[in-house]
Amino acid sequence: MSTTADTITGPPVQPTTDKRSAARLLIWCVVCLATPLLLLRESPSPEEVPVAEAGGGRRSASADSLDVRAVIEELRQAKPDYIGIGNSMMFTRLGKKPDEISALTGRKFFLITKGGTDTPAWYLTLKNVVAASGVRPKAVFLFIRDNELTTPYFGNDKESPVYLQSLRGEHEPELDSYMMKSRSESGSAMTGKVSRWLDELYSFPGWQERMSRHMMDTAMDVGGFGATKKAQRFALSARFGLDHLRGDVPADMADDLNLMTSSYKETTESSLLPEMMRVAKECGTRLLFFRVKRRPDAKTHLPEEPEAMRDYADFLKGWLAEREGIFFDETYDESIRLTDYLDGDHIRPERQEWYRDYFWKRMKGVFP
Amino acid sequence: MIFQSIDYLVFFVAVFAIYWRLPHKGQHALLLIAGYIFYGYVHPWYCILLGATTLVDFTFTRLMEDRPARKRLWLICILVSNFSILAAFKYFDFFTDNVLAVLHLIGWDAPRPVFEMLLPAGVSFYTFQSCAYALDVYRGQTWARRSLLDYAVYVSFFPQLVAGPIERAGHLLSQFEKPRRFDWSVARDALFLILWGLVKKRVIADTAAVFCNKAFSLSDSTFPIVWAGVLCFCVQIYADFSAYTDIARGSARLLGFDLCQNFNHPWLAQSPADFWRRWHMSLSSWFRDYVFIPLGGSRGTELRVARNLMLTFLLSGLWHGAGWNFVIWGGWWGALLVLWRWLDKWVPGLTQGAGAGRAVLRWGVTMILVNIGWLMFREQSFPDLVRQMLTSPFAAPLDDWRIGGFFAALMLIYSLPLWIHAALQKPLLDQWDRWRDTRAGFALQLAGGAVLSLAFFSLSSRVTSDFIYFQF
Numbered sequence: 001m002s003t004t005a006d007t008i009t010g011p012p013v014q015p016t017t018d019k020r021s022a023a024r025l026l027i028w029c030v031v032c033l034a035t036p037l038l039l040l041r042e043s044p045s046p047e048e049v050p051v052a053e054a055g056g057g058r059r060s061a062s063a064d065s066l067d068v069r070a071v072i073e074e075l076r077q078a079k080p081d082y083i084g085i086g087n088s089m090m091f092t093r094l095g096k097k098p099d100e101i102s103a104l105t106g107r108k109f110f111l112i113t114k115g116g117t118d119t120p121a122w123y124l125t126l127k128n129v130v131a132a133s134g135v136r137p138k139a140v141f142l143f144i145r146d147n148e149l150t151t152p153y154f155g156n157d158k159e160s161p162v163y164l165q166s167l168r169g170e171h172e173p174e175l176d177s178y179m180m181k182s183r184s185e186s187g188s189a190m191t192g193k194v195s196r197w198l199d200e201l202y203s204f205p206g207w208q209e210r211m212s213r214h215m216m217d218t219a220m221d222v223g224g225f226g227a228t229k230k231a232q233r234f235a236l237s238a239r240f241g242l243d244h245l246r247g248d249v250p251a252d253m254a255d256d257l258n259l260m261t262s263s264y265k266e267t268t269e270s271s272l273l274p275e276m277m278r279v280a281k282e283c284g285t286r287l288l289f290f291r292v293k294r295r296p297d298a299k300t301h302l303p304e305e306p307e308a309m310r311d312y313a314d315f316l317k318g319w320l321a322e323r324e325g326i327f328f329d330e331t332y333d334e335s336i337r338l339t340d341y342l343d344g345d346h347i348r349p350e351r352q353e354w355y356r357d358y359f360w361k362r363m364k365g366v367f368p
Numbered sequence: 369m370i371f372q373s374i375d376y377l378v379f380f381v382a383v384f385a386i387y388w389r390l391p392h393k394g395q396h397a398l399l400l401i402a403g404y405i406f407y408g409y410v411h412p413w414y415c416i417l418l419g420a421t422t423l424v425d426f427t428f429t430r431l432m433e434d435r436p437a438r439k440r441l442w443l444i445c446i447l448v449s450n451f452s453i454l455a456a457f458k459y460f461d462f463f464t465d466n467v468l469a470v471l472h473l474i475g476w477d478a479p480r481p482v483f484e485m486l487l488p489a490g491v492s493f494y495t496f497q498s499c500a501y502a503l504d505v506y507r508g509q510t511w512a513r514r515s516l517l518d519y520a521v522y523v524s525f526f527p528q529l530v531a532g533p534i535e536r537a538g539h540l541l542s543q544f545e546k547p548r549r550f551d552w553s554v555a556r557d558a559l560f561l562i563l564w565g566l567v568k569k570r571v572i573a574d575t576a577a578v579f580c581n582k583a584f585s586l587s588d589s590t591f592p593i594v595w596a597g598v599l600c601f602c603v604q605i606y607a608d609f610s611a612y613t614d615i616a617r618g619s620a621r622l623l624g625f626d627l628c629q630n631f632n633h634p635w636l637a638q639s640p641a642d643f644w645r646r647w648h649m650s651l652s653s654w655f656r657d658y659v660f661i662p663l664g665g666s667r668g669t670e671l672r673v674a675r676n677l678m679l680t681f682l683l684s685g686l687w688h689g690a691g692w693n694f695v696i697w698g699g700w701w702g703a704l705l706v707l708w709r710w711l712d713k714w715v716p717g718l719t720q721g722a723g724a725g726r727a728v729l730r731w732g733v734t735m736i737l738v739n740i741g742w743l744m745f746r747e748q749s750f751p752d753l754v755r756q757m758l759t760s761p762f763a764a765p766l767d768d769w770r771i772g773g774f775f776a777a778l779m780l781i782y783s784l785p786l787w788i789h790a791a792l793q794k795p796l797l798d799q800w801d802r803w804r805d806t807r808a809g810f811a812l813q814l815a816g817g818a819v820l821s822l823a824f825f826s827l828s829s830r831v832t833s834d835f836i837y838f839q840f
Contacts, residue, residue, distance in 0.1 A: 021552035024810055028556050028817055032563065035818040036825040195374040207826040212575075215781055215827075216774075223777030224770050232774060235767040239586075239593075246587040246752070 036202065043206035065166035068129055071112065075133040080110035082139050082363075085125045088115040089143040089292050092346040093355045100353070105360050110137075114163060119149055120175055123272040123279075124167035131283040138367055139326070140280060141288040145345055146305070147312050149289065150271040162209055174275045245343050268319055277323045288326040288366070289316075290359070293333065295341045301334040328362050369409040371615045372569055372832060379406065384622055388550050396521045396544065399623070403524030407490075414488045417453060422516075422523045424449045425498045429505045429512040439506060446502040450495045457487050462690035490530035492687055496654055498523055501537045503658055510537045518544045527619040531612045531837040533630040533650035540625065548624030553804055558621035560813060563820045565614030568607045572782050574829035576604035579775050584746065590764035592772025594756045596779075598739050601746045603779045605836055606634065607786065609648070612835045633790040634738075638730040639719060640704040643738055655684050670710070677709075678702035688745070693753060697744040704737055785823075 075083075084090055084098075091113040094101050098109035112125055122142055130140060142149075168175070220229045227235075268274075280287045291313060294303035309331075317327040330336060335358070340351045347355050369376050383402045387395055408415040428442040435442070455463075464481055471478050501522075504510040513519045522541045528534075535541075583589065583597025613630040620627045630650050637643035644652045663676040678699070685698015712719045719730065747753040764772075789797075796803065796812075803809035 018552075021556075021805070025552045025556045025559075028810075028814055029559065031814050032559075032817040032821040035821050039822060040826055194378050198374065202825055204825055208828065208830065211826045212829075215778065219774050219778035219781055222780075223773030223775070225766070225773055227770050232770055235770060236774075239767065239771055240582055244586050244588055246585055 036204070040204040040207050043204070044210045065162050066112075066114065066125075066129075068132075068167060071129055072133040075110060075130070075135050078108060078110050079135055080108040080137055082107060082109050082141060082367075083130055083135075083137045084109065084111040084113070084141050084143075085122045085130070086111075086113050086143045087117045088113075089145065089345055091115075092342070092349075093143065093292070093352065094359065095352055095356070101356050101360070104356055105363075117163065119272050120179065121164055121167060123175065123276050124164065124169075124172070126276055127279045128167055128169050130285075131279050134283075136284045139286045139288045139363075141290060141363075143290045143292050145292050145294065146309060147267075147316075150268045150273055150316070162206075174272065178270075178272050243342070243349055265315070265319075268316070277320075277325060281324070286324055286326060287320075288363075289320065289328070290362075291316075291327070291329040291331060292345055293330045293336050294345050295343070296336070296338055298338045301337060303331060305331070326366055330362075369406050370834060371612065371619075372566060375409070380619060380622075387623060392547055393517070395548070396517050399521045399526070400517065400524060403521065403526045403529060406526035407524065407529055411488070417457075417488055417491065418494065418524055421450060421453065421495060421498055422520045425502055425523075426513070426516055426519045429502050430514070432502075432505050433512045443502060443506045447499065450499050454491060454495055457491055459686075459690045493532045493534055494523055494529060496651075496687075497534050497536075500534065500654060500658065501541070504537055510541075513537075513541065525620070525625075527616040527623075527625075528627055531609070531616070531835055532648075533613060533616070533628045534654050535628060535650070539628055543625050550624065554621055556813065557800075557804070558618040560618075560817060560820075561614050561621070562618035563817060563824065565611040565618060567785070567820050567824050568611035568614065569835070570828040570832060571823055572785065573604050573608035573611060574832050575782055575827075576600045576607065576779060577833055578829060578831065579778060580604050580746070583775060589756060589759065590768045591759040591761040592764050592769045593775075594743070594759050595739070596772035596775035598743045598746065599776050599779050601742050602739055603783045603786075605742065605745075606631075607783070608836050612837065633793065635735070635786070636731070636790055637734050637738070638727060639734055640701065640708050640737060643734060644701070644705075651684070651687070655680050659683060670713075673709070674706040677705045681705065689748075691748050692750060693744055693748050696753075697741055700741050700744055704741075 080098075084094065090111065094109075094111065096111070096113065098111045101111075102109045112129065114121065126140060130137070217229060220232050224232045276287060294305070296303045313327075313329050313331070317329070319325075320327045340347055340355075342348045369379060379402070383398065387398055390398055404415050404418070407418055425446050428446045431442045432439045468478055468480060501510070501519075505512045513522075518541065521544055522535075522537070525535075525540065577600075580597055580600035583593050583600060586593060589597070610631045613627075617627045628650055630648060632646040632649065634643055634646040637646050660676055660680040663679060664672055665676060666673050679702075681698045681702030682695060683698070685694045685696070685701070688694045688697070708719060743756060744753060747756060800809070803812070
């Protein structure tokens with residue numbers, strides 16, 4: 001019999017079927033399943049989550065959370081004409097601060113951006129920050145790509161649970177129902193139910209964040225050549241900024257465009273979009289969606305995407321128009337060239353100024 | 369279907385629940401159906417290829433015994449058929465791109481033929497397994513099976529279908545022919561192994577992948593960041609691939625099968641040859657038995673042996689992927705083995721001397737060579753590979769050293785369980801047969817299970833990816 005150096009256990013032995021072995025197997029399974037439930041049941045309290053010294057997100061209490069009260073206060077004071085909610089697609093196009101776009105247009109802009117955020121965070125920002133502030137902007141605009149705004153697969157695994165948590169109100173039935181539905185729909189009907197059940201039992205995002213932070217802090221202590229963690233985080237942020245990335249790295253690209261389905265109506269109706277439209281209407285503003293162009297081919301100046309994507313974009317435009325929403329699709333605009341891109345869907349910093357101008361020309365058509 | 373998904377959990381529980389209630393042949397029928405569902409779960413057309421390979425190889429190996437006069441012809445039919453599938457799906461783009469590049473050099477720009485097909489996952493694994501069977505039958509080392517069902521289950525056995533270990537007929541196929549009984553103690557070991565595999569994949573490999581991708585995403589990376597990235601990749605690829613093997617072996621054990629060993633602590637290797645005796649052992653032995661030895665092996669002049677080694681490793685590199693970086697990686701290993709062999713012969717004191725100091729030195733040198741190889745493996749763009757190879761330690765700013773130090777320290781921390789596993793091998797795991805059913809052994813396994821379970825649920829990376837070897 002071979003040795004089993006690559007395993008943590010030994011090779012199979014002669015079969016034993018005694019009751020003791022069966023009982024031991026049962027005990028082993030129970031211990032493995034129960035230990036995390038017992039020890040990780042209580043989430044670490046928020047104040048125990050270390051605050052990242054480097055910051056990163058705009059107006060953040062920490063790198064991973066948003067200080068909702070502070071942002072609401074700023075909004076009330078600024079009384080902006082337009083509010084942008086988005087992720088890196090937005091801040092690499094318009095800038096992290098609204099000063100340039102405000103100066104260019106002569107209108108008051110306000111941007112609430114955080115890298116890696118998706119529909120759930122945008123929905124909560126619209127509802128719990130913009131609507132809750134009582135300000136009445138002419139429009140709230142969001143940058144989207146492909147069909148991610150309404151796809152049931154999107155937005156569940158990438159977002160920071162701490163950031164989402166910081167945006168949540170006490171009760172978020174629409175969001176919870178959407179998150180559950182998304183998890184179910186990302187697998188088959190049967191595995192979706194199992195997945196949902198397991199997720200309710202065995203999901204410990206607070207502990208995951210805390211433990212991963214501890215690991216990183218320890219590694220910084222060990223490998224940082226005496227620099228403070230704050231300094232190291234600043235260095236990391238700067239070093240892996242977009243201006244240092246390789247052009248062939250498809251940052252933020254969706255994993256699989258084949259997930260494109262033709263049941264647009266169904267997925268749109270069951271997404272968070274209808275709820276977002278309702279909130280926007282209630283607070284007397286209009287929602288404006290910019291579908292950004294992915295990095296195009298050098299010759300055709302068009303990105304590679306399934307035929308169904310164009311049908312979807314047409315559908316979404318019509319769906320939004322019926323509800324006083326606005327949809328711009330820059331995908332087929334050949335004036336945006338390959339050379340404007342830093343990577344998959346981020347614009348080069350030196351092209352930001354040009355893009356702001358491009359953006360405002362489109363906006364002006366609707367809000368002269 | 370991927371091992372770390374809920375889909376696999378549900379699928380496996382269903383198969384397991386039915387499996388042990390069925391008679392011997394019924395179990396095979398179930399495994400066959402399960403294998404095809406597993407393989408065609410995302411792209412059902414993959415099953416056509418798998419079925420075709422099975423039918424062709426089964427038919428021609430039977431012909432080898434039924435019509436032995438044309439044995440060689442039947443073998444050629446099998447090899448041509450299997451390698452045509454590999455050539456079409458895996459190497460077509462690589463081949464046409466290179467031919468077109470050469471034509472371009474001589475001033476002829478031919479249009480690029482379009483053959484947009486996804487590379488079927490694991491095609492290299494089951495093709496090699498099936499070829500091994502045919503070659504063994506041809507050499508008379510095993511006999512041609514008369515049961516299509518047994519053979520089809522052997523090729524499509526789902527735990528090891530997509531990323532090995534590449535099994536031999538003498539080991540796995542013979543297990544299909546014997547009756548199996550469920551064993552509670554073995555089942556406990558199997559579940560432990562699966563849990564260990566999941567921790568390696570979701571905690572270690574997936575975390576290492578995040579930092580590795582970061583390091584390789586820079587357009588202006590410097591020496592410390594490049595090599596910290598390589599270190600991350602070294603941890604990622606070992607944890608990822610050995611995790612797959614562990615989950616495969618654990619799943620197979622729950623069904624009453626013992627899959628062969630694929631890793632033997634490669635990080636402890638003290639020479640390039642030692643590394644390949646410990647890394648992806650089922651593939652190494654495949655190339656040894658079906659390429660290196662038929663080429664002449666270690667017999668003949670030193671130059672002839674060097675040629676055999678180089679050819680074997682170049683082919684091994686090409687097996688891993690259709691890209692020049694993989695060929696270069698294979699060439700690197702071939703050259704190292706040749707060089708080490710010569711050093712062994714001419715300066716034995718350098719490569720074989722006893723004593724802890726020399727062992728540590730050999731280990732250190734081997735690890736450096738292994739990691740240079742991983743850079744070639746990971747970086748698929750040739751200009752970027754050259755750029756990264758040429759980075760100088762003296763040109764890097766202090767902040768980059770700090771980032772490199774942080775990445776390296778993080779990898780050391782995350783890879784601690786792998787080192788502990790290696791340390792426990794001799795005193796505990798090699799004697800596990802004696803420990804398994806004792807109270808102390810059970811208590812140890814219980815504690816280990818609880819720790820692994822806690823680690824899995826509190827330390828898993830938020831993002832996961834396919835197993836690296838799926839693409840091969």
